[in-house]
Amino acid sequence: MALKVAIVGRPNVGKSTLFNRLVGKKLALVHDLPGVTRDRKEAVCKYKDLDLTIIDTAGYEEATEGKMEERMWQQTKRAIDESDVVLFLFDARSGMQAYDEHFADLVRKSKKPVILIANKCEGKAQELGIYEAYKLGLGEPLIFSAEHSIGFDELYLMLKEFDTKKQEPTPKEDDEELSADELKKRPVQVAIVGRPNVGKSTLVNALLNDERMLTGPEAGLTRDAITSELKWKGWTLNLVDTAGLRKQAKVTGAIEKMSVESTLYAANMAQVVILVLDADGVLDKQDLTIARKVLDEGRALVIALNKWDVADKKEALDKLNDRLQTSLTQADGVPTVTISALKQRGLDKLLSAVIKVYERWNVRIPTAPLNQWFRDVQEANPAPLGKNKRRIKLKYITQAKTRPPAFYIFSSNPEGLPDSYLRYLTNQLRDTFNLRGIPLRITVRKSDNPYAE
Numbered sequence: 155m156a157l158k159v160a161i162v163g164r165p166n167v168g169k170s171t172l173f174n175r176l177v178g179k180k181l182a183l184v185h186d187l188p189g190v191t192r193d194r195k196e197a198v199c200k201y202k203d204l205d206l207t208i209i210d211t212a213g214y215e216e217a218t219e220g221k222m223e224e225r226m227w228q229q230t231k232r233a234i235d236e237s238d239v240v241l242f243l244f245d246a247r248s249g250m251q252a253y254d255e256h257f258a259d260l261v262r263k264s265k266k267p268v269i270l271i272a273n274k275c276e277g278k279a280q281e282l283g284i285y286e287a288y289k290l291g292l293g294e295p296l297i298f299s300a301e302h303s304i305g306f307d308e309l310y311l312m313l314k315e316f317d318t319k320k321q322e323p324t325p326k327e328d329d330e331e332l333s334a335d336e337l338k339k340r341p342v343q344v345a346i347v348g349r350p351n352v353g354k355s356t357l358v359n360a361l362l363n364d365e366r367m368l369t370g371p372e373a374g375l376t377r378d379a380i381t382s383e384l385k386w387k388g389w390t391l392n393l394v395d396t397a398g399l400r401k402q403a404k405v406t407g408a409i410e411k412m413s414v415e416s417t418l419y420a421a422n423m424a425q426v427v428i429l430v431l432d433a434d435g436v437l438d439k440q441d442l443t444i445a446r447k448v449l450d451e452g453r454a455l456v457i458a459l460n461k462w463d464v465a466d467k468k469e470a471l472d473k474l475n476d477r478l479q480t481s482l483t484q485a486d487g488v489p490t491v492t493i494s495a496l497k498q499r500g501l502d503k504l505l506s507a508v509i510k511v512y513e514r515w516n517v518r519i520p521t522a523p524l525n526q527w528f529r530d531v532q533e534a535n536p537a538p539l540g541k542n543k544r545r546i547k548l549k550y551i552t553q554a555k556t557r558p559p560a561f562y563i564f565s566s567n568p569e570g571l572p573d574s575y576l577r578y579l580t581n582q583l584r585d586t587f588n589l590r591g592i593p594l595r596i597t598v599r600k601s602d603n604p605y606a607e
Contacts, residue, residue, distance in 0.1 A: 156198060156205040157317045160237035162230060162261065164253040165212075167245045168273040172300040173210040176201055202310055204317055209233040231260075239267045239316045241309075242292060246272040249283035250290070255522070258290040269312050270295045276302040288550045288564055291521035334513075341383075341390040342512055345424035347417060347448070349440055350398025352432045353460040357495035358382060358395045361505070379420040386505050394420045401440050421447070425515065425557070426454045426508050433465030433492075437477035449484040449593045452558045454515040456489050456507050463494040486581065487590025515592050518556050525551060528563075531582045537575055546570050548598075560595035568598035 159176075161169045174180050177197045195210040211230040234240055242261055244254050261268055272284050272295040287295040296312070298305035346354045359365055362382055384391045397413035405414055421427050427448045431441055448455050459470065474490060482488065489507040493500035528551045537546040548571075549564045561583075565571065576596060584590050 156207045157313065158207045158209070158236060158238045159241060159313065160209045160211060160233040160239075160266075161241045161243065162211050162234060162257070163243035164251060164257060167243045168300045169243055170210055172241070172243065172271075172273070173197070173208055175300055175303075175306070176206065176208050201313070204310070204313055206313070209237060234261065234264050234266060237266060239269065239313065240264070241269050241271055242290075243271045243273045244283070244287060244295075245274050246283035246287075246295075247274045247277075250286040255290065258292055259520075262291065267316060268292050269309070271298045271305070271309070272296060273298050273300055275299050275304060285549060285564065288552050288562070289521055289525050291524075291552050293554075337513065337516055338388055341392050342426060342508070343394070343424045344391050344426045344428060344508060345379075345394045345396060345417075345420045345453075346428045346430060347396050347421050347444055348398065348430035349432070349438075349444075350400060352398070352430045353495045354398070354430050355395050357428075357430060357458065357460065357493070358393055360495045360498045361393060361501055379416045387509075389509060391505070391508070394424065396420050399440065399444055418447070421453065422451050424453055426456060426512050428456050428458050428504070428508065430458045430460050431474075433459050433461045433467075433470045437474060437481070442477070442481050445482055445488075446484065449482075452593050452595070454511045454558070454592050456491065456504070456511055458504055459490060459492045460495055462492040463497050463499065467492075484593060486584060489591050511591050514589055515558055516556050517559060517587070517589065519553055519559070519587055521552065524553060524561075527583070527586050531579065535578060538572060554595075554597075558593045558595060559589060561597070563596060563598045565598055565600065568600050571598055 161173055163169055173195070177199045179197075196207060197210075198205075198207050200206075211233045240261055242258065244250065270287060270290065270292040272287055275284070275297045276299040284295055284297070296305055296308055298309070346358060348354055361384055379397070380395045382393050382395070384393050396417040399414060399417055405411055421444075429441065429445055429448065431437060437445075445455060445457075457474075459465075459474065462470075478488060478490075489511055491500055491504045491507050493504055495501075528548070532548060537548055539545055544567075546565060546567050549566070551561055551563050554560045554562050563579075576598070580594055580596055583594065583596070
């Protein structure tokens with residue numbers, strides 16, 4: 155089956171020129187005057203070994219209902235809806251225009267895969283326009299010139315990848331944006347981890363309201379990771395009970411080593427990890443090691459303080475808060491819930507915390523408010539001077555992925571940015587967009603000159 159490709163963008167960015175080059179014939183009218191294309195034009199073609207259906211569309215212009223431009227836009231929307239992949243063109247020479255940003259928002263809402271193409275890159279005058287394209291939030295732009303045959307090999311490889319995926323449909327990738335309804339339809343993978351004998355299996359039984367797991371006073375009863383399904387307030391949670399994790403030096407025997415590997419694998423594959431602590435021994439060195447591994451893998455973390463019914467409550471809470479502030483700074487604001495698995499207390503609060511942190515872990519921040527925040531924090535506290543005594547210029551920020559949220563900052567001199575300023579940005583990002591309690595990834599990238607060579 156042919157891969158359906160829609161070419162979209164504002165007027166006069168080179169859509170019809172690209173259409174003709176891919177099809178191999180001058181089927182679409184091309185002129186310097188904007189708005190020549192009014193209807194969508196389809197053509198079936200063979201591009202190297204790819205079978206493609208290419209759709210040329212009218213350039214997007216805002217218009218009132220009933221006007222010709224509005225009907226042209228309806229045709230463009232139909233082309234996007236019917237396509238397998240969207241080629242979003244912008245004119246790198248003239249840089250970002252208001253229509254580009256507005257159109258990008260509409261394309262993003264379609265949830266179709268997008269290849270961002272910086273067209274008219276035959277010279278050096280468009281470097282700034284390429285950098286500006288990152289604020290569209292559509293990924294890294296492809297350096298391209300439809301008229302001068304630049305970038306066609308790279309475009310072929312990208313289309314080839316989408317064609318391969320089409321042959322065998324797969325569920326949405328982890329970094330795709332999901333609506334609240336879509337998120338709720340997907341089962342949440344929840345691993346329950348901790349040291350031996352802290353009550354993990356008892357907690358699973360209490361949540362399921364069933365004696366599903368073998369429990370008892372003996373440490374190490376659970377050896378393998380066991381998954382059980384739980385329905386809760388419209389959500390489906392796959393609860394994974396795991397073997398207790400002891401200090402590595404104390405792990406002996408082939409069975410225990412396999413149990414540890416099974417637990418670590420379950421935690422790495424989970425989306426949310428519940429770290430169960432014994433209220434009488436809060437966050438000792440082994441607990442901290444487990445928590446750090448979970449956060450380093452990018453999983454969302456919830457701490458369950460078990461056996462709360464028999465604990466010295468004030469001492470346990472004081473110790474927990476102190477350890478979190480001094481030894482677990484990777485995810486400031488990790489949710490902590492006091493429970494008693496044996497008495498079935500605090501279970502709803504625990505599941506509520508799991509869902510809230512899972513939703514934060516999936517969040518995607520719109521590009522416009524993200525960059526407005528970026529400008530505001532730099533005005534309040536500018537980046538420091540670099541090694542050459544010149545202020546480091548941070549240009550744009552874009553969210554690269556979700557699960558966990560990861561961001562790219564583009565700078566002309568990223569090497570000179572101190573860690574303290576990056577921590578400042580991370581903390582401000584958490585507070586502004588309610589991202590407390592989940593791991594964040596912020597990478598500063600150098601905005602290279604694509605024509606340096």
